[in-house]
Amino acid sequence: MLVIVCYDVNTETKEGRRRLRRVAKLCEATGQRVQKSVFECQIDLAKMEELERKLLAQIDEKQDCLRIYRLPETRGAEVREYGQFKATDFEAPLVL
Numbered sequence: 001m002l003v004i005v006c007y008d009v010n011t012e013t014k015e016g017r018r019r020l021r022r023v024a025k026l027c028e029a030t031g032q033r034v035q036k037s038v039f040e041c042q043i044d045l046a047k048m049e050e051l052e053r054k055l056l057a058q059i060d061e062k063q064d065c066l067r068i069y070r071l072p073e074t075r076g077a078e079v080r081e082y083g084q085f086k087a088t089d090f091e092a093p094l095v096l
Contacts, residue, residue: 003041003048004069005031009059022058023066026051 005027009020027033030051031041041051052068059066 002071005039006067007037008065010063019058026054
């Protein structure tokens with residue numbers, strides 16, 4: 001399934017900047033960055049729940065914001081892209 005992870009971490013303090021780096025590293029290890037604080041992850045439910053637990057352990061819920069969108073695999077779903085970045089199509093054949 002496709003999971004979208006979005007976050008906004010308060011970076012006014014040194015600890016906030018550390019939280020931001022830890023959250024970004026967790027997301028980078030799981031998916032691809034499509035914007036500065038937005039990641040697309042092609043993962044199963046168990047991996048999504050694991051990622052959610054790890055992210056919640058890093059953020060400060062009083063200062064930060066975390067949103068996780070689980071997109072069901074339905075016919076007709078589409079993503080429209082504009083601009084420089086072109087996402088990797090995980091469903092396409094892999095050519096080396």
